[in-house]
Amino acid sequence: QQPVQSPQAVILREGEDAVINCSSSKALYSVHWYRQKHGEAPVFLMILLKGGEQKGHEKISASFNEKKQQSSLYLTASQLSYSGTYFCGTESEVNRDDKIIFGKGTRLHILP
Amino acid sequence: DSGVTQTPKHLITATGQRVTLRCSPRSGDLSVYWYQQSLDQGLQFLIQYYNGEERAKGNILERFSAQQFPDLHSELNLSSLELGDSALYFCASSAGPFNTEAFFGQGTRLTVV
Numbered sequence: 001q002q003p004v005q006s007p008q009a010v011i012l013r014e015g016e017d018a019v020i021n022c023s024s025s026k027a028l029y030s031v032h033w034y035r036q037k038h039g040e041a042p043v044f045l046m047i048l049l050k051g052g053e054q055k056g057h058e059k060i061s062a063s064f065n066e067k068k069q070q071s072s073l074y075l076t077a078s079q080l081s082y083s084g085t086y087f088c089g090t091e092s093e094v095n096r097d098d099k100i101i102f103g104k105g106t107r108l109h110i111l112p
Numbered sequence: 113d114s115g116v117t118q119t120p121k122h123l124i125t126a127t128g129q130r131v132t133l134r135c136s137p138r139s140g141d142l143s144v145y146w147y148q149q150s151l152d153q154g155l156q157f158l159i160q161y162y163n164g165e166e167r168a169k170g171n172i173l174e175r176f177s178a179q180q181f182p183d184l185h186s187e188l189n190l191s192s193l194e195l196g197d198s199a200l201y202f203c204a205s206s207a208g209p210f211n212t213e214a215f216f217g218q219g220t221r222l223t224v225v
């Protein structure tokens with residue numbers, strides 16, 4: 001079942017913070033985050049595994065709440081280069097069929 | 113450059129036709145994934161191969177088929193094409209059989225007219 005991402009779109013000014021949420025109705029084993037710029041291929045950001053720690057890279061970090069089947073991506077002091085569509089992909093714990101199901105994406109636009 | 117190569121970049125074909133999309137994974141990667149991306153549906157997982165064997169299957173239509181060859185390149189065959197098959201088709205690769213960091217190719221844009 002496809003995870004639900006919110007918000008669908010967000011516009012920020014450079015330097016502002018953003019939070020993108022991803023929720024599933026099923027118990028999750030892992031959550032994967034990708035960013036896709038217009039006209040380009042998706043690029044891997046991070047994976048969060050059940051029982052794992054919150055991950056981060058510079059000003060982009062993510063959390064995984066296993067009990068709520070939710071993940072959040074945090075972009076701090078956003079830069080123009082953060083613009084793009086962010087996808088979360090989830091892997092079910094129940095089936096463990098190794099299928100990653102992606103959400104419809106959150107479009108992030110950073111203004112100077 | 114992700115190291116994943118997809119050909120062709122663009123394809124325009126008529127309804128009812130058959131096309132083959134090709135993907136060469138990153139050097140050393142054994143897993144290949146195929147995704148379909150349309151405007152309103154995001155990334156739809158189609159199928160995964162690991163070292164030549166089918167590993168996971170998503171919502172892939174019966175008109176679509178794929179395989180991974182001994183040299184690890186993969187092909188996605190789309191037949192009896194319909195207008196609704198128009199989309200961007202991505203191939204991705206990763207090192208192992210389980211879902212880890214995947215590297216995406218630039219995609220093949222298929223337009224069915």
